[in-house]
Amino acid sequence: MSFITKTFYSFEDLSSHLKAHQPSFYFSSKTSTVIPYDKLDTLLPWSKGDFFLCDLSKLPHKMEVKENGxxxxxxxxSWEEAKIFLRSKGRNLKTSPTEQLALITAGIATSCTGERCFGFGTMRSQVVSLKYLDFNGEEKDLKRNDEFKTSSTNLKPYQQDFKTYQTFKNAPYPRFEQATDLMIGTEGQMGIVTEVEIETVENFDLTYVFILLPKWEENIEPHMEIFKSVQTHRNAIMSCEILDSNCMNYLKPDEKLGSNQDVIFLEVKTEHFEDIYENILCQLKLIDNNSIFEIAENKFHHIRAGVPRAIFEENSKMGVVKIGTDCQVSGEKFTDLLKFYREAASIGVRYCLFGHFGDAHLHFNYMPTKEQSAQCLEKIQRLYDKVLEWKGSxxxxxxxxxxxxxxxxxxxGSHQLGLFLDLKKEHDPYNQFFPQGFMTQSGH
Ligand SMILES: Cc1cc2nc3c(=O)[nH]c(=O)nc-3n(C[C@H](O)[C@H](O)[C@H](O)COP(=O)(O)OP(=O)(O)OC[C@H]3O[C@@H](n4cnc5c(N)ncnc54)[C@H](O)[C@@H]3O)c2cc1C
Structure with missing residues (x-):
């Protein structure tokens, strides 16, 4: 068995590769935190001959804004390129993942969300239509307003199960309600996304503030007060993010905020800022007014993205696979989640906590030595058991x-596995799309 890397510079070449039905893993900007790109040769099991690693990041690109925006x-x-292009046309993105270098087509595959999910909801709901290359290299169109179609009898019970997770950014399995869902969150196992039409909004001015708080390990009351206060202001507050005091160790001295404190950031539409400041922020009982500061937009993005990137790099240097979480729970279970993280933080391994605070969606990361990894993994397994019990994502x-x-x-369960197998047979009969993915038997 050998891995062969192929870079595609044209859609025609990509289409020819697909027609040959070669088992392949397709990637874009390689920012996924769940694909260990530096260890693919050991962690992407394949024993049946050549396996292709296919780079889609060099495909020709173009953008256009339609009359409806x-x-x-x-x-x-990339998200960054799209944001710059849209701003030149007086528009803005409704989705803003922290890693702006990721590609939008890949974001469809991962059903990516991000910071602005707080104000605008999920990206999967903003996709109006998309195109993809199927197993014969033919380009197909999917429209949001069309129903998800399959002859599988597993679809109905699957959709019924999905209802439990309807309000979450992403469920433990893809949505499969609208035609476009075939490509959203299926991680390249159904075909290759080539083109996307996505909703945008008229550009608006933004004001960024950060709030200094006590460490969450010692007192979560001020955090929860903010969490509750912002929920009904999603029309004005686009995002509500947190970096805990431990995250500050990953920043340069002149970038650090506070002194051994947690930081909550708010991205607020400038037109609503006064209202939010006076009626929300100044009314907080557990936060002093002097703990609220304005911050420049680029500084916010630099700091917010700098922390997970630095952690990623540190783990690579230490030779350990990242042990980080991506759990979202309901507002009612958020305190339980924080309490669990508090317990997880007490085992004597370095850690930090950051993420999409307003959506009760946090990334708790251990930075273990190789010897400490097993202990951390055990803790994380317990967390996933809890999240299952809490009906979280x-x-x-x-x-x-x-x-x-x-x-x-x-x-x-059987509805999910049954539908995955049926869809794989229908859309990937040669098992050429990421055959080690979660939709196949080997992924289970
Ligand atoms: C610092 C940091 C912050 C992050 N923040 C966020 C965040 O806020 N929100 C979020 O959702 N994610 C976030 N991520 C995760 C990551 O950026 C996303 O998963 C992103 O969508 C991956 O894009 P990519 O171009 O790097 O894809 P890759 O890593 O190259 O690929 C990711 C997956 O998509 C598949 N794929 C790629 N391109 C295609 C295609 N054209 N057609 C079909 N399948 C394809 C691949 O097979 C793979 O399974 C973050 C990552 C980092 C490192």
Missing amino acids: NLVMRGGV PFAEHGIGLLKQKYIKKYH
């Missing part, structure tokens, strides 16, 4: 990839 983009376009935005397959098993 929707963005149509094709090929290798274990992997709300980063997907399952290879690293989370072990943990997702308990969340998939």
Whole structure:
């Protein structure tokens, strides 16, 4: 068996590769945190001959804004490029993942969300239509307003099960309600996304503030007061993010905020800022007014993205696979989640907590030595058991990839596995799309 890397510079070449039905893993910007790109040769099991690693990031790209404001983009376009392009047209994105270098087509595959999910909801709901290349290399169109179609008898019970998770960013399995859902969150196991039409909004001015709080390990009351206060202001507050005091160790001295304190950031539409400041922030009983500061937009993005990137790099250097969570729970269970993390933080391993605070969706990360890894993994397994009990979502935005397959098993019953197998037969009869993914038997 050998791994062969192929880079595609044209859609025609990609289509020819697909026609040959070669078993392949397709990737874009390689920012996925659930695919260990530096260890693919050992963690992408394959024993049946050549396996292709296919780079889609060099595909030609183009963007266009339609009269109704929707963005149509094709090929290798990143969120950052789309944001800059849209701003030049007086528009803005409704989805803003922390890693702006990721590609939008890949974001469809992972059902990515991000910071602005707080204000605008999920990206999967903003996709109006998309195109993909199927197993014969033919380009197909899917429209949001069409129903999800399959002859599988597992669809109805699957959709019934999905209702439990309807309000979450992503459930433990893809949505499969609208035609476009075939490609959303299926992680490249049904075909290759080539083109996307996505809703945008008129550009608006934004004001960024950060609030300094006591460490969550010692007192979560001020955090919960903010959490409750922002919930009914999603029309004005686009995102509500947290970096805990431990995250500050990953920043340069002049970037650090507070002194051994947690930081909650709010991205607020400037037109509503005064109202939010006076009626929400100044009314907080557990937060002093002097703990609220304005911050420049680029500084916010730099700091917010800098922390997970630095952790990622540190783990690679230490030679350990990232042990981080991506759980979202309901507002009612948020205190339980924080309490669990408090217990997880007490085992004597370095850690930090950050993420999409307003959506009760946090990333708790251990930074273990090799010797400490097993102990951390045990704790994390307990967390996934709890999240199952709480009817929360274990992997709300980063997907399952290879690293989370072990943990997702308990969340998939016969309806889920049955539908995955039927869809694989229908859309991937040669098992050429990411055959080690969560929709196949080997992924289970
Ligand atoms: C610092 C940091 C912050 C992050 N923040 C967020 C966040 O806020 N929200 C979020 O959702 N994610 C976040 N992520 C995770 C990651 O950025 C997303 O999963 C992103 O969608 C991956 O895009 P990519 O271009 O890097 O894809 P890749 O890593 O190259 O691929 C990811 C998956 O998509 C499949 N794929 C790629 N391209 C295609 C295609 N054209 N057609 C079909 N399948 C395809 C691949 O097979 C793979 O399974 C973050 C990651 C990092 C490192």
